[in-house]
Amino acid sequence: MRLVVPIKQVPETTAVRMDETTGTMVRDGVDAIVNPLDLYAVEAALRLREAAPDGTIEVVALSMGPPRAEVALREVLAMGADRAVLLTDRAFAGADTWSTANVLAAAVRRLWPVDLILCGERATDGDTGQVGPGLAAFLGLPVLTYVSRLALQPPAQCRVERLVETGRERLEADLPAVVTVVKELAEPRLPTLRGKQRARRAEVAVWTAADLGLPAEDLGLKGSPTRVERIFRPRLGRTCERLTIRDSADLEAAADRVVAVLNARGLL
């Protein structure tokens, strides 16, 4: 059985700063990390492998990104993935979620037969959660999102629990399928020293647009149906009305004021 985990390298958002004068993002010196939510998908795949008889499940990590995304793949190899494929090509640059899913789908087809594809819930930079379901659509597979529990059901099914607004759902799906996982699923393991050594020596396969045989007009910015037209800073400091409490009269007045404001905004 083959499990594929698409992972994305993202800037460490806690370190992202805004240039106050230009309103642009300061990316210099910002570390790139594996999208934290993808680590849960990696962990889920490793646990499925461990629960199966030795040598029956292979876990392949897959990433589309610039050449330095190889570092992210090595981190996932250090956690225990069996092999890694980097999809990198100038033609991929500027891809939106449609175009990203298209490239990942072509790579999954090249890895076929594949039984299960495990994505993170969303990437912390783009923050859309659209690539997983999009990938499933390109591959013509069912998708299960917000999965908080996952078990294989031999010979060719899986059972999941997924989180929805009203509670949890239990579902069964035929394999192959795509799942996107949430944090509740399992705490990701840290790489072991041996894992790190192995990852350093491991080969990361590199595939380009030519290897995937996709038409050039579908790739990168050119192939993306959406266009970012403008980037700007949100209204940062809202004008804050302060109600300072010095005595109980202040307190009564503040409570009245809060009720009045919430009422005026239709919030009560």
Added chain:
Amino acid sequence: MPPASMAPVWVLAEPADGRPARVSYELIARGRALATALSAPLWAVLPGPSLPDEALQSLIAAGADGVLALEHEALAPFTVEPWAACLAAQVRERQPQILLAAATSTGRTVMPYLAVLLRTGLTADCTDLAIDPATGDLLQTRPAIGGHILATIRTPRHRPQMATVRPHATPLPVPDPHRQGTLERLRPGEDLLRSRVRHLEHIPSTESRALQDAEVVVGVGRGIRKADNLGLARALAESLDAALGASRDVVDRGWLDYPHQVGLSGKTVSPRLYVAVGLSGSVQHLAGMQTSETILAINNDPEAQILKVADLAIVGDLFEVLPVLTARLQQARRGRGGDGDHGGQGNQGGPAA
């Protein structure tokens, strides 16, 4: 095919307990503004079980010109393949120029799947939608990088232009029971209903995603000092029909469980009202809540970061403030005699719905 400007604007309604879910009406409010700007008709499309006329009519009263109900037992509960196949078939036939859905667990799953089937673009979690008067294109504005920036996105060449909108981010439209519109019921063909996913069981609970979809969230920080004091925050939350959120410090100390954590390493929420109680407003916490429509902070430190993003702040001791504020809010609500919701048990917001 109708001329581009007259092509309809569609919103994807979702069923909940025998009626359209509350988010459906929020989408109609959004869609109405766009359809009016384009002089185009607004349709609500509702896949699911067959609903009574009165339930569909409520979508027209809310502002739709037409309702297209795609009715089949196989469409409830939601699974992605039949929903996407039925919607794709209707979109291909009727060529809407815009399709909006709520960023619910259903909308976030079916919309990206559908966008690929239709080979068009999709913008997630839009906070602002407008029509560009020059081109008639949909301008889709959304937060990115944890709310650090806003991006305006356009889908210039592909149709329909697809976007999702956070639930509870739009005030409900005022219904007009006299509004006229078209009701159309359609039973999709069996060929569209194939699903390789089988629904086994639904386990109701309020905690799973309720926080993310609540209209009001009370976020508790370390200022609450110990778990025993949480009753104060809970009472405030109850007076506002709010879900309870927390900072990481509160969760790390075990005062509330992880599902309550708001922020970078917790949940992202965008309620209409966020009340930050004894919470400093670290960058990581702000990343999970700063797109809230209104922010009220209660903090005894006039320099606290949270005041920089708040609309309203009570600078004082929360242990004095909360009891008084809670009592006053209870009183105000009682005075109004319950809330004027759209009647149904909108299922999208746990305790707040």
